[in-house]
Amino acid sequence: MKYQVRPGVESYGHAIGILLIDCSTPFVPGDVGNASTYDYPVLYRTVPDVTLERLIEQGDESLVQNVIDTALELQRMGVRAITSDCGYMVRYQHKVAAALDTPVILSSLLQLPMIERTLGPQRKVGIICANARRLTPELLAIAGLSDPSRAVIRGLEDQPQFRGPILDETGTLDQEAVEAEVVAVAREMVATHPEVGAILLECSNLPPYAAAVQAVTGRLVFDFTTLIDSFQHASRRRRFAGIY
Structure with missing residues (x-):
């Protein structure tokens, strides 16, 4: 060659x-x-x-x-x-x-149309993101989600261990503490919305916690690395x- x-x-x-x-x-x-x-x-x-x-x-x-x-x-x-x-x-x-x-x-949100189409109409897509208030219907539409009512969104902007190093750029990250926050949010999501059939982690800092989220929810977990x-x-x- x-x-x-x-x-x-x-x-x-x-x-x-x-x-x-x-x-x-x-x-x-x-x-x-x-x-x-x-x-x-x-x-x-x-x-x-x-x-x-x-x-x-x-x-x-x-x-x-x-x-x-x-x-x-x-x-x-x-x-x-x-x-x-x-x-x-x-x-x-x-x-x-x-x-x-x-x-x-x-x-990572570009996976939403695929995930949406793999789930029955009674099921929803759970999204854990860095800031729920900023994950607008406009952005979900750009990503290709056809029905925003099928998304259950949880943000991490009020979780102090996540917010400090990720959003406020404090410089120090406690991985175990962040994992505990992400897992707690995921557990609450599926407890409140058992119809969530799969979970998408929006933030690029979240793949380290995907296995832990899957362990507590039993759902398929998508993130930047799967894409x-x-x-x-x-x-x-x-x-x-x-x-x-």
């Missing part, structure tokens, strides 16, 4: 490109921002000026060009798909996807070998 140099490319072989928001948070194993989360190479780039305040609290549409420019840089590096480390980046999904040739999966892994597998198909 012959290979050609790609001008301006610093390294090769990255499966997934990840856009990071401009924040200061400890990225523990399992977090989208921790490279050891993956069994394949990923490539990170921080998007200038996309802060938690401007993205989640303000929903600043003027930032979309910054996202596009940084995504184009990852595309030039040869990644096979581009994601982000915040579910609220779904706000920019359509415009960024339109500007790139590489598949764009900016938010990213599916696109990585689609980009690196293997030949099957076995017994016939």
Whole structure:
């Protein structure tokens, strides 16, 4: 096989490109921002000026060009798909996807249409997110959820162990304490709404707690890593070998 140099490319072989928001948070194993989360190479780039305040609290549409420019840089590096480390980046999904040739999966919320269609009409999708007040019907519609009444949403904005390091950027994260809060929220959700048939963790900081959520709820649990892994597998198909 012959290979050609790609001008301006610093390294090769990255499966997934990840856009990071401009924040200061400890990225523990399992977090989208921790490279050891993956069994394949990923490539990170921080998007200038996309802060938690401007993205989640303000929903600043003027930032979309910054996202596009940084995504184009990852595309030039040869990644096979581009994601982000915040579910609220779904706000920019359509415009960024339109500007790139590489598949764009900016938010864990993009799994909502699939999950919704796998559940019977009497069942609902549970969503645990960083800020329930900011997970608006508009964002759910962008993600593709056809019926917002089928979503049961719980936010973590009032959970102190989560809020400190994730939303207020205090710099120190107690993983066991955060897990206890997330598990308590999940347990309350399914106790109050037993019709919840599957759970989606919106926030990119939540995959480390997915196994614990599943253990207490018994539900299928989706998050950023289930989305990213599916696109990585689609980009690196293997030949099957076995017994016939």
